[in-house]
Amino acid sequence: MKVTIEVDLSPAEAREIFGFPDFSDIHQQVTDEMLKTYKQDPTKGFEMFIKPAIESGVTGFSAYQKLFGDFMQTSSASSSK
Numbered sequence: 001m002k003v004t005i006e007v008d009l010s011p012a013e014a015r016e017i018f019g020f021p022d023f024s025d026i027h028q029q030v031t032d033e034m035l036k037t038y039k040q041d042p043t044k045g046f047e048m049f050i051k052p053a054i055e056s057g058v059t060g061f062s063a064y065q066k067l068f069g070d071f072m073q074t075s076s077a078s079s080s081k
Helices: 011-018 024-040 042-079
Strands: none
Touching: 024 042
């Protein structure tokens, strides 16, 4: 037997049901501050907000590549035994 239940919820409704906090006001404040900083000085805005995001993305991708490479080496070594 297969039973399918479809629930149509907005993100706010789902957050309320599961008891997650609503950070929309904080998110809006941070976004407004980022835009204000970027409009005043685009270079400073880039240095403060965009550059760290790019760098952490590259770092995360490098870590993923290393993890996958290590997995492949371990798998290859195990299968050759």
